Amino acid sequence: MKKTAMTGTEAVANAMRQIDPDVVPAYPITPQTEIMHGYAKFLSDGKVTGELIRVESEHSAMSASVGASCAGARVMTATAANGLALMWEIVYIAASMRLPIVMSVVNRALSGPINIHCDHSDSMGCRDSGWIQMYAENNQEAYENAILGMRLAEKARLPVMSCLDGFITSHAVEPVTLFEDQSVKDFIGEHIPDHPLLDTDNPTTHGPLDLFDYYFEHKRKQSQGMFDAKSLFKEVAAEYNQRFGRDIKELEEYSMDDAETVIVALSSTCGTAKVVVDSLREQGKKVGLLKLRLFRPFPMNEIKEALKSRKVIAVLDRVESFGAFGGPLFSEIRSALYESGSPKIVNYIYGLGGREIDTKMIERVYEEIESYKNKEIEEYIKYLGVRE
Amino acid sequence: MNLKELSKKPERLAPGHRMCPGCAATIIARIVMKGTENPLVVSCATGCLEVSTTIYPYTAWRVPWIHNAFENAAATLSGVETAYNVLKKKGKINKDIKFLAFGGDGGTYDIGLQSLSGTLERGHDVVYVCYDNEAYMNTGVQRSGSTPFSANTKTTPAGKVKQGKEEFKKDLTAVVAGHHIPYVAQASPHNYMDLLRKAEKAFNTKGPAFINVISPCVPGWGYPMNKTLEIAKLAVETCFWPLYEIENDEWKLNYDPKDKKKPITDWIKEQARFKHLFKPENEHLIEKIQSHVDKEWDALKKRCGVQ
Numbered sequence: 221m222k223k224t225a226m227t228g229t230e231a232v233a234n235a236m237r238q239i240d241p242d243v244v245p246a247y248p249i250t251p252q253t254e255i256m257h258g259y260a261k262f263l264s265d266g267k268v269t270g271e272l273i274r275v276e277s278e279h280s281a282m283s284a285s286v287g288a289s290c291a292g293a294r295v296m297t298a299t300a301a302n303g304l305a306l307m308w309e310i311v312y313i314a315a316s317m318r319l320p321i322v323m324s325v326v327n328r329a330l331s332g333p334i335n336i337h338c339d340h341s342d343s344m345g346c347r348d349s350g351w352i353q354m355y356a357e358n359n360q361e362a363y364e365n366a367i368l369g370m371r372l373a374e375k376a377r378l379p380v381m382s383c384l385d386g387f388i389t390s391h392a393v394e395p396v397t398l399f400e401d402q403s404v405k406d407f408i409g410e411h412i413p414d415h416p417l418l419d420t421d422n423p424t425t426h427g428p429l430d431l432f433d434y435y436f437e438h439k440r441k442q443s444q445g446m447f448d449a450k451s452l453f454k455e456v457a458a459e460y461n462q463r464f465g466r467d468i469k470e471l472e473e474y475s476m477d478d479a480e481t482v483i484v485a486l487s488s489t490c491g492t493a494k495v496v497v498d499s500l501r502e503q504g505k506k507v508g509l510l511k512l513r514l515f516r517p518f519p520m521n522e523i524k525e526a527l528k529s530r531k532v533i534a535v536l537d538r539v540e541s542f543g544a545f546g547g548p549l550f551s552e553i554r555s556a557l558y559e560s561g562s563p564k565i566v567n568y569i570y571g572l573g574g575r576e577i578d579t580k581m582i583e584r585v586y587e588e589i590e591s592y593k594n595k596e597i598e599e600y601i602k603y604l605g606v607r608e
Numbered sequence: 609m610n611l612k613e614l615s616k617k618p619e620r621l622a623p624g625h626r627m628c629p630g631c632a633a634t635i636i637a638r639i640v641m642k643g644t645e646n647p648l649v650v651s652c653a654t655g656c657l658e659v660s661t662t663i664y665p666y667t668a669w670r671v672p673w674i675h676n677a678f679e680n681a682a683a684t685l686s687g688v689e690t691a692y693n694v695l696k697k698k699g700k701i702n703k704d705i706k707f708l709a710f711g712g713d714g715g716t717y718d719i720g721l722q723s724l725s726g727t728l729e730r731g732h733d734v735v736y737v738c739y740d741n742e743a744y745m746n747t748g749v750q751r752s753g754s755t756p757f758s759a760n761t762k763t764t765p766a767g768k769v770k771q772g773k774e775e776f777k778k779d780l781t782a783v784v785a786g787h788h789i790p791y792v793a794q795a796s797p798h799n800y801m802d803l804l805r806k807a808e809k810a811f812n813t814k815g816p817a818f819i820n821v822i823s824p825c826v827p828g829w830g831y832p833m834n835k836t837l838e839i840a841k842l843a844v845e846t847c848f849w850p851l852y853e854i855e856n857d858e859w860k861l862n863y864d865p866k867d868k869k870k871p872i873t874d875w876i877k878e879q880a881r882f883k884h885l886f887k888p889e890n891e892h893l894i895e896k897i898q899s900h901v902d903k904e905w906d907a908l909k910k911r912c913g914v915q
Contacts, residue, residue, distance in 0.1 A: 248618025276726030283680035417672040420647035427675035428662035
């Protein structure tokens with residue numbers, strides 16, 4: 221397997237080519253567009269066997285995805301920011317109907333004001349929607365999460381959001397190792413739909429009115445499905461790792477062995493943080509990085525285990541959760557550590573609307589949390605890289 | 609085909625659902641589904657027909673059926689139909705399946721218009737049927753883009769200074785015709801043979817087909833439940849709801865009362881939603897409705913080449 225230089229969107233489009241879904245309903249939005257372009261070109265060149273529905277809105281993209289998935293097709297789509305916001309209503313419906321749709325979300329700041337660059341306000345906004353969420357650090361992971369995500373979706377009968385950072389990952393050219401087409405196809409296997417609409421000999425009713433006498437039970441089952449997805453992730457990852465020679469877990473622990481101060485983050489920022497960790501380690505500092513590859517279902521026990529004996533933890537949120545006590549990643553990590561007592565934990569909101577995060581800023585975070593070893597945290601929610 | 613033969617065709621909507629007695633929507637749904645004997649998949653917008661036929665754990669549908677949300681019956685069906693085409697091409701399905709969407713006027717004229725327009729423009733091989741009861745009936749009679757001028761609804765109540773809806777009804781059938789799809793029609797449940805014929809034609813059309821069907825609503829319009837078909841008939845005989853079809857952009861009138869065209873009062877006097885118009889001070893509003901109907905009727909006749 222040789223490495224090829226390509227953008228994150230090209231990497232995702234290649235995953236789509238190899239998965240070869242039956243139906244791809246999609247609507248253009250920056251910075252997702254090039255995923256569509258890539259897939260459309262594969263279609264025009266006869267390299268895929270599915271169909272692209274060039275819908276008139278993201279709302280219809282998700283609506284048609286639901287229809288196609290209920291019909292019995294394997295379905296993928298992609299969107300970003302306001303596009304995801306527009307399909308919001310149907311995002312919840314897709315999850316409640318237990319449809320294994322895989323959607324690449326090219327993370328972009330939600331309006332307003334309008335902005336086309338990266339933050340996680342779009343996908344974090346639907347963290348309670350019932351979709352599995354994976355976040356990619358780089359192009360390689362964007363490619364691989366789509367493949368692993370497809371298998372996981374069909375096994376868990378839940379939709380998967382495969383998130384990659386807008387422009388930073390989607391448009392950066394990096395070397396990517398593509399697996400053999402056949403190997404991906406073998407891993408994904410044949411799609412066996414559950415009670416498809418197109419089985420007209422056995423008619424089923426999808427999406428009935430569900431009132432106070434059953435709705436709660438159905439929601440409870442949906443919730444169980446998400447809990448079960450935790451162990452299914454482990455199963456699918458084990459198969460994946462064996463086949464492709466990888467070591468994918470819910471979390472990536474980077475220089476964590478004896479780390480006392482730890483940054484927890486998602487996506488491309490982890491790549492930048494790794495550079496800082498390496499250089500601080502050379503100086504003998506006990507720093508580490510915890511990257512969440514899987515955010516939903518929330519890998520609570522694994523996080524607790526990885527963080528319980530640390531001294532100070534900085535959680536980086538690339539999203540503001542207005543009026544809440546910190547960003548979504550912070551509040552969930554803090555909650556996960558409630559019983560373990562010891563680590564101090566502080567939140568940094570950063571990078572909104574594509575604001576640069578560089579090694580110097582991350583160094584500053586490590587310095588700051590180092591200082592909290594011996595003093596009280598004066599402010600739990602901090603803003604990194606903003607003019608105030 | 610006659611009524612006896614029609615009644616022998618299999619019913620695809622089972623009895624026992626919870627639609628109102630006298631509701632036109634179920635009559636329309638049953639007749640339309642008799643327009644094909646092929647396997648059929650139905651998509652339904654949120655609305656009376658959807659909520660009253662599928663209260664979990666029951667369903668009245670004897671065909672595969674999907675409800676997604678309010679505004680996306682068409683987009684949802686476009687996904688189903690595309691899945692079918694791909695799976696058929698791949699040899700995973702070998703049946704000849706037809707695809708049908710039902711939406712009320714709220715789900716079609718208003719919130720679902722974009723989804724419908726996109727589906728028609730993309731040329732999906734589906735039939736979309738609007739049962740037009742001229743307001744948001746499922747939520748308790750609020751004005752829609754289809755509500756006629758002066759109709760009393762909960763959001764356009766007739767009062768001391770306002771006399772019902774202040775705008776005329778949207779001409780959705782003409783909006784759909786603007787998509788230049790192969791088949792568009794207006795129909796009424798009182799003329800069930802005409803509706804059936806149109807449904808058959810729609811199912812046998814390659815590409816998108818749309819039928820707009822007037823659907824009198826007992827609680828929303830305010831008339832006795834045994835008069836549904838009479839009220840529908842009067843809508844046609846007054847030329848408020850002309851029966852016509854557009855095949856490959858050729859407009860054709862299906863019913864012309866000629867000199868027997870009834871005055872609009874014959875239709876509106878039967879309905880409580882227009883009751884306030886019969887106060888002496890509101891006479892001019894009835895005249896306004898009549899002149900609007902006359903104008904639209906003349907324009908339609910012209911389009912259909914009828915003198």
